[in-house]
Amino acid sequence: MRASAVARLVSLLAIGGLALTAQAKTARRADPYARLDVFSKVLSYVEKEYVEKISRTDLIQGAIEGLLGELDPYSAYLTAEEVRALKAKAAGEVGRTGLEEGLARPDPAEPAVIIAPVEGSPAWREGLKAGDRLLAVDGDSTEKTSIHRLVQKLEGDRGTVVRLRVDRPEWAEPKDIDVERAVVTLPAVQAVTLARSYGYLRIAFFRDRADKELSRELKRLEAENGGALKGLILDLRGNPGGLVDTAVSVSDQFIGQGVVVSTEGRRRKLEKHYAQPGGTRDGFPLVALIDGGTASAAEIVAGALQDHGRALVLGTKSFGKGSVQEIIELPDGAALKLTTQVYYTPKHRSIEGKGIEPDIEVRTSVLPALDGGAEFKPVREKDLEGHFSAEGKDGVEPAKTADGKPTDAAFEPSPEATKLMDDVQVKAALDYLKSWELFRGLKGRDR
Amino acid sequence: MRVDRPFFAALLLTLPLSATAKESLPPDPAESFAYVLAAVQENYARRVSQPDLIYAAAESMLDCLDPHSAFLRPRWFQRMREDTSGEFGGLGLVVTKVSDGPVVVHEPIPDTPADRAGLQKGDEILAVDGDPTAPMDLDTAVDRMKGRRGTAVTLSIRRDGWPGPRDFRLVRDRIRMKSVKGRMLEPGYGYAQITAFTEHTDYYLQAKIEELRKLNDAPLEGLVLDLRGNPGGLLDQAVRVAELFLPGGKVVSTIGRDGRGIERHFARARGTLPHVPTVLLVDAGSASAAEIVAGALQDHGRALLMGERTFGKGSVQSIIELDDGSGLKLTVARYYTPRDRSIQELGIEPDVTVRLPLDWIPPGGTDLETAADYILWTALQTLKAGNRIRSSARSDQDVSPDG
Numbered sequence: 001m002r003a004s005a006v007a008r009l010v011s012l013l014a015i016g017g018l019a020l021t022a023q024a025k026t027a028r029r030a031d032p033y034a035r036l037d038v039f040s041k042v043l044s045y046v047e048k049e050y051v052e053k054i055s056r057t058d059l060i061q062g063a064i065e066g067l068l069g070e071l072d073p074y075s076a077y078l079t080a081e082e083v084r085a086l087k088a089k090a091a092g093e094v095g096r097t098g099l100e101e102g103l104a105r106p107d108p109a110e111p112a113v114i115i116a117p118v119e120g121s122p123a124w125r126e127g128l129k130a131g132d133r134l135l136a137v138d139g140d141s142t143e144k145t146s147i148h149r150l151v152q153k154l155e156g157d158r159g160t161v162v163r164l165r166v167d168r169p170e171w172a173e174p175k176d177i178d179v180e181r182a183v184v185t186l187p188a189v190q191a192v193t194l195a196r197s198y199g200y201l202r203i204a205f206f207r208d209r210a211d212k213e214l215s216r217e218l219k220r221l222e223a224e225n226g227g228a229l230k231g232l233i234l235d236l237r238g239n240p241g242g243l244v245d246t247a248v249s250v251s252d253q254f255i256g257q258g259v260v261v262s263t264e265g266r267r268r269k270l271e272k273h274y275a276q277p278g279g280t281r282d283g284f285p286l287v288a289l290i291d292g293g294t295a296s297a298a299e300i301v302a303g304a305l306q307d308h309g310r311a312l313v314l315g316t317k318s319f320g321k322g323s324v325q326e327i328i329e330l331p332d333g334a335a336l337k338l339t340t341q342v343y344y345t346p347k348h349r350s351i352e353g354k355g356i357e358p359d360i361e362v363r364t365s366v367l368p369a370l371d372g373g374a375e376f377k378p379v380r381e382k383d384l385e386g387h388f389s390a391e392g393k394d395g396v397e398p399a400k401t402a403d404g405k406p407t408d409a410a411f412e413p414s415p416e417a418t419k420l421m422d423d424v425q426v427k428a429a430l431d432y433l434k435s436w437e438l439f440r441g442l443k444g445r446d447r
Numbered sequence: 448m449r450v451d452r453p454f455f456a457a458l459l460l461t462l463p464l465s466a467t468a469k470e471s472l473p474p475d476p477a478e479s480f481a482y483v484l485a486a487v488q489e490n491y492a493r494r495v496s497q498p499d500l501i502y503a504a505a506e507s508m509l510d511c512l513d514p515h516s517a518f519l520r521p522r523w524f525q526r527m528r529e530d531t532s533g534e535f536g537g538l539g540l541v542v543t544k545v546s547d548g549p550v551v552v553h554e555p556i557p558d559t560p561a562d563r564a565g566l567q568k569g570d571e572i573l574a575v576d577g578d579p580t581a582p583m584d585l586d587t588a589v590d591r592m593k594g595r596r597g598t599a600v601t602l603s604i605r606r607d608g609w610p611g612p613r614d615f616r617l618v619r620d621r622i623r624m625k626s627v628k629g630r631m632l633e634p635g636y637g638y639a640q641i642t643a644f645t646e647h648t649d650y651y652l653q654a655k656i657e658e659l660r661k662l663n664d665a666p667l668e669g670l671v672l673d674l675r676g677n678p679g680g681l682l683d684q685a686v687r688v689a690e691l692f693l694p695g696g697k698v699v700s701t702i703g704r705d706g707r708g709i710e711r712h713f714a715r716a717r718g719t720l721p722h723v724p725t726v727l728l729v730d731a732g733s734a735s736a737a738e739i740v741a742g743a744l745q746d747h748g749r750a751l752l753m754g755e756r757t758f759g760k761g762s763v764q765s766i767i768e769l770d771d772g773s774g775l776k777l778t779v780a781r782y783y784t785p786r787d788r789s790i791q792e793l794g795i796e797p798d799v800t801v802r803l804p805l806d807w808i809p810p811g812g813t814d815l816e817t818a819a820d821y822i823l824w825t826a827l828q829t830l831k832a833g834n835r836i837r838s839s840a841r842s843d844q845d846v847s848p849d850g
Contacts, residue, residue, distance in 0.1 A: 036484070038769050042505045042518060043477065045767055050512060051704055051778045059508050060476040064483050066507020067500050071491060077483065265492045323492060330482040339492045 076148035080333030095158035095181030116238030116293035130293035136165035191217035206242030211249035231433030241296025265341035286311035295319035303345030322351030521772035533645030627651035635668035644680030649687035669830030679735025734758035742784030761791030
């Protein structure tokens with residue numbers, strides 16, 4: 001993801017050129033650089049008159065931070081050294097916690113919030129969760145620190161330890177958690193057969209090639225279930241986003257035609273990304289799972305599937321980051337990570353600050369224990385003394401559907417599938433898919 | 448201060464050049480700012496106003512400096528100028544407000560448009576030029592009433608006993624906030640308080656002490672000069688106020704960066720007030736210009752300092768107005784008392800430390816306002832005791848030649 005971010009560096013000469021033409025065009029109407037003159041005077045007074053000598057670099061650094069402070073929390077300034085480090089990082093392996101792509105600050109005055117730790121990453125293994133407040137990194141408060149700087153602090157050499165101070169509503173007080181940095185490379189897509197012909201696909205983040213991983217995993221699911229699926233759950237929970245192009249390509253696999261997302265910026269006016277006809281998987285119903293950790297590119301997918309009526313969106317409201325950042329290199333070697341575009345769903349809904357509302361809200365909760373111990377157990381026929389045993393081998397006759405395929409009763413779920421079924425939202429999604437299949441069948445009988 | 452040439456104009460023209468030849472030229476950090484500004488304006492997803500970006504940048508840049516340096520946007524710079532000049536175009540009302548209620552007159556300042564129109568304490572200002580004041584915050588309401596001298600404003604006033612509100616059309620005038628207050632404490636003993644060192648503070652103080660002497664109908668026997676809670680103000684006013692008490696000698700010296708720009712301010716002999724024993728009251732709220740006066744009078748042994756240690760702001764700021772009405776408050780020098788003491792962080796330790804006791808019961812025999820102020824009361828007792836001791840010493844001297 002970082003690698004491709006750097007690959008998307010915008011040429012700087014173009015920006016210089018733009019600035020120049022802007023100046024040339026407007027020079028006669030009003031001087032757009034009059035305020036720049038104010039700034040240069042302020043700088044000059046401070047340099048000449050201030051009671052102590054102060055470096056111009058520090059002053060300008062302060063000024064740039066102030067300027068970017070007027071923008072959104074995702075925009076940041078990268079010094080030339082940071083740009084070099086970023087490029088080096090893209091080439092090699094850097095130790096990470098798994099929080100780097102999943103941090104946000106909904107309220108600028110508050111500490112950073114963890115959108116979602118990457119599954120299987122060191123932070124995830126230490127038990128950090130979506131919604132945790134990250135108060136400090138190695139003792140330094142996260143308040144008034146940009147997300148960008150936080151990421152720099154989180155990353156480091158593999159095997160080194162970073163101490164995170166984390167708060168969670170149910171804790172009496174914040175806890176210090178040591179996380180050992182490691183190389184975080186996880187499959188972006190995981191697929192599990194939940195029940196016969198019902199698949200579950202989780203996209204952890206939209207890194208480059210996640211779309212290819214998706215179609216590969218989808219094929220594997222289909223092969224596992226002997227052909228066509230009856231339903232698929234697309235899990236976008238805790239997915240902090242990634243590349244817009246990948247999100248578009250993933251949506252394209254489920255949507256036949258039409259707009260997937262449109263992006264709009266100052267430099268590039270409204271730009272529409274369309275689904276390509278062909279290769280569309282529309283033979284089965286889809287439920288998309290979202291939650292507060294579903295952000296950015298993941299919201300593009302959820303929004304597109306929802307607006308096209310391609311998926312039932314289930315879960316809780318998504319995060320609400322509807323903007324795209326680009327890295328813009330400056331001529332002096334520094335760079336800007338700048339929010340250049342906001343995006344809209346096919347129905348021209350803006351996600352920024354609002355998020356995607358699920359069609360059906362299902363909150364996470366733990367299912368009541370089934371082995372309730374001394375609790376009430378309903379009395380059934382089999383509990384009665386001297387009841388007749390059921391006929392057939394082992395007393396159970398495998399149920400079969402009309403077309404002769406085995407039903408769930410004979411399905412041997414994998415450990416992953418069993419674990420997933422403990423997840424209230426996944427279970428609800430599967431229930432909806434099965435109900436839909438059932439209702440469809442009833443309708444057919446009516447005919 | 449003159450800036451030779453705004454460097455950005457030149458810089459933007461050379462931008463493509465520097466981009467091609469960037470390897471050979473050491474980068475100027477100021478260029479980075481221009482690049483960032485241009486990149487944000489051209490690429491940021493939303494339109495952002497250039498003044499807001501520049502002002503935010505300037506504010507943030509000045510935030511890197513000491514707490515007294517600041518960049519002020521036009522509205523705030525204007526307000527600061529009013530504060531230091533003690534003068535503004537307005538109506539002459541001191542007003543208060545409770546959250547959603549209308550603005551209420553606390554008092555009209557004597558001899559101002561509001562006073563002449565007969566506005567009274569307790570009058571409710573329901574609207575300014577037809578706009579209700581209840582939803583405004585106090586600052587906004589005050590801003591609406593202020594304005595250029597000679598312009599008119601209509602206030603809708605409600606007063607107890609009136610059947611309904613009445614409109615008053617007032618013409619704004621120059622309002623001077625007097626920075627000096629005072630009264631006689633007891634026969635022979637005067638009290639003058641300087642609330643801030645604004646323009647003409649020296650004149651107001653001189654006039655006040657003259658007025659007290661006339662009220663007393665005899666030379667004063669003692670004076671309490673109150674600088675408590677005085678946040679400072681203009682340096683030259685501090686020098687002039689000190690001058691009223693000192694016939695000569697150094698008042699303060701200021702030293703800029705790297706020891707350059709040393710300025711020594713001396714008291715002129717002309718205009719010194721007749722010598723009266725003086726107690727100077729200070730507290731933790733006495734800062735800057737107030738500390739200059741306190742330091743000078745203490746170093747010269749001209750006044751007894753009483754109260755608590757002062758704030759400790761030993762720096763001097765320049766106020767610089769820029770073309771667009773914004774401005775700069777910039778720390779340009781440190782100052783030192785006549786004995787070359789720096790005030791910065793340390794403050795001035797009074798000769799006699801007096802704190803308000805928790806169980807102070809105002810004694811009788813003095814006016815209530817004086818008696819209620821323990822430190823002022825103590826200052827008055829000290830002056831009286833000092834005079835008694837001195838007169839007894841003088842009578843000793845008078846006696847001894849005969850003896």
